[in-house]
Amino acid sequence: xxxxxxxxxxRERKKIDTFRALASTAVKLVNERGLDNxxxxxxxxxxxxxxxxxxxxxxxxxxxVVIAYPDYAQHGEQAAETLLAAPPELSALEALTSALVSHAxxxxxxxxxxxxxxxxxxxxxxLVSRLxxxxxxxxxxxxxxxxxxxxxxxxxxxxxxxxxSAVCGVxxxxxxxxxxxxxxxxxxxxxxxAAAALAAGLPDPGKx
Amino acid sequence: xxxxxxxxxxRERKKIDTFRALASTAVKLVNERGLDNxxxxxxxxxxxxxxxxxxxxxxxxxxxVVIAYPDYAQHGEQAAETLLAAPPELSALEALTSALVSHAxxxxxxxxxxxxxxxxxxxxxxLVSRLxxxxxxxxxxxxxxxxxxxxxxxxxxxxxxxxxSAVCGVxxxxxxxxxxxxxxxxxxxxxxxAAAALAAGLPDPGKx
DNA sequence: CCACCATTTTGCACATCCTGCAATTTTGCA
DNA sequence: TGCAAAATTGCAGGATGTGCAAAATGGTGG
Numbered sequence: 371x372x373x374x375x376x377x378x379x380x381r382e383r384k385k386i387d388t389f390r391a392l393a394s395t396a397v398k399l400v401n402e403r404g405l406d407n408x409x410x411x412x413x414x415x416x417x418x419x420x421x422x423x424x425x426x427x428x429x430x431x432x433x434x435v436v437i438a439y440p441d442y443a444q445h446g447e448q449a450a451e452t453l454l455a456a457p458p459e460l461s462a463l464e465a466l467t468s469a470l471v472s473h474a475x476x477x478x479x480x481x482x483x484x485x486x487x488x489x490x491x492x493x494x495x496x497l498v499s500r501l502x503x504x505x506x507x508x509x510x511x512x513x514x515x516x517x518x519x520x521x522x523x524x525x526x527x528x529x530x531x532x533x534x535s536a537v538c539g540v541x542x543x544x545x546x547x548x549x550x551x552x553x554x555x556x557x558x559x560x561x562x563x564a565a566a567a568l569a570a571g572l573p574d575p576g577k578x
Numbered sequence: 579x580x581x582x583x584x585x586x587x588x589r590e591r592k593k594i595d596t597f598r599a600l601a602s603t604a605v606k607l608v609n610e611r612g613l614d615n616x617x618x619x620x621x622x623x624x625x626x627x628x629x630x631x632x633x634x635x636x637x638x639x640x641x642x643v644v645i646a647y648p649d650y651a652q653h654g655e656q657a658a659e660t661l662l663a664a665p666p667e668l669s670a671l672e673a674l675t676s677a678l679v680s681h682a683x684x685x686x687x688x689x690x691x692x693x694x695x696x697x698x699x700x701x702x703x704x705l706v707s708r709l710x711x712x713x714x715x716x717x718x719x720x721x722x723x724x725x726x727x728x729x730x731x732x733x734x735x736x737x738x739x740x741x742x743s744a745v746c747g748v749x750x751x752x753x754x755x756x757x758x759x760x761x762x763x764x765x766x767x768x769x770x771x772a773a774a775a776l777a778a779g780l781p782d783p784g785k786x
Numbered sequence: 787c788c789a790c791c792a793t794t795t796t797g798c799a800c801a802t803c804c805t806g807c808a809a810t811t812t813t814g815c816a
Numbered sequence: 817t818g819c820a821a822a823a824t825t826g827c828a829g830g831a832t833g834t835g836c837a838a839a840a841t842g843g844t845g846g
Contacts, residue, residue: 462780639802
């Protein structure tokens with residue numbers, strides 16, 4: 371368990387364990403039977419907690435499949451910090467790209483689990499929505515950060531939202547392609563390639 | 579009712595009317611009370627149909643807010659056709675942009691309703707997910723069309739998915755910005771501007 | 787080891803969501 | 817009018833999700 375820091379009370383460790391157990395069990399069961407044939411009761415029973423406890427950790431069944439770690443809520447702010455910490459000579463797109471790359475690294479670290487998770491998501495499209503919703507929660511901090519770097523007000527100017535949406539889309543495409551390649555090509559490479567194509571204005575590859 | 583063609587049986591017209599009534603009532607009520615304080619029963623009662631009938635039209639409450647027209651399912655294929663029909667000298671990005679613009683026109687036609695709908699969606703972020711999911715249903719036909727234009731297999735090559743995701747994100751950003759401007763600037767202009775920025779590689783505006 | 791407080795888990799009640807099925811009503815057409 | 821297709825409806829029932837209060841458990845100090 372690379373996530374459980376040593377200086378942690380038993381209580382907190384148990385909480386994290388329960389979270390991870392619920393999340394991975396959800397992925398496992400949904401992978402075996404399909405989303406509709408798995409109930410919250412099934413997942414809870416497999417982990418050994420009451421269904422009520424499940425809802426103390428996740429707002430809905432889908433979240434258990436989609437949310438990998440208990441600290442997911444902070445990911446947005448972490449990415450925003452990464453963005454602001456990038457060398458000032460980089461353009462906003464370049465800085466954002468570097469933030470994406472470190473995000474990719476974290477996914478790569480839990481390669482197996484993520485490949486599994488993406489498989490389940492691809493097989494159950496309704497989960498995509500949930501995933502987007504989660505990502506959307508980090509939107510505010512990201513837009514603020516982009517606004518700071520570019521000196522533009524995200525409320526007033528089209529550019530920050532434009533950049534963010536485009537980059538999210540590109541990252542998403544890279545991850546899905548990574549999955550289609552069974553994770554054999556490093557996600558970082560794919561993300562870099564995708565970002566490079568974006569920076570080049572998505573030129574028609576046939577016109578080369 | 580601009581959508582009800584004259585050569586249509588009473589049956590079909592009533593179906594469309596019911597659909598539109600449910601959709602617009604859903605938007606209205608959710609706008610007034612918030613998503614959580616509106617039940618399917620409320621919406622059905624206001625329209626004058628049974629709750630069971632509601633579910634004959636929509637898979638879930640959210641869909642009634644998000645899906646504007648009964649033929650939404652065909653939009654993906656229509657867009658794909660538009661894409662293939664675009665002049666062959668255009669790049670894939672340019673062709674896709676022109677498809678987006680005609681999509682923008684359709685939204686512009688029902689300006690009021692859409693502004694209302696977007697307001698509700700912005701106020702209830704969980705709806706965004708649903709919206710994305712709907713858009714995702716058109717993904718396959720779009721990817722196929724992009725693959726045809728570029729001569730690339732969407733399964734094998736990163737580019738088609740990349741282009742599609744980026745363009746969707748950009749369109750999304752343009753629509754939201756349109757909403758923030760109260761629809762005062764033509765959506766078409768915003769979409770064109772956004773697509774132009776994308777084609778230019780999203781250069782940092784500060785570096786001008 | 788015990789006692790005490792904070793946190794977590796749990797059971798229970800309850801509203802809502804959503805589906806399948808069979809009965810009923812409505813529409814289209816001859 | 818009368819028949820066939822299609823739409824609406826009620827009902828039964830499983831599943832989701834929330835609030836609340838009781839019970840179990842971890843942390844801490846005596």
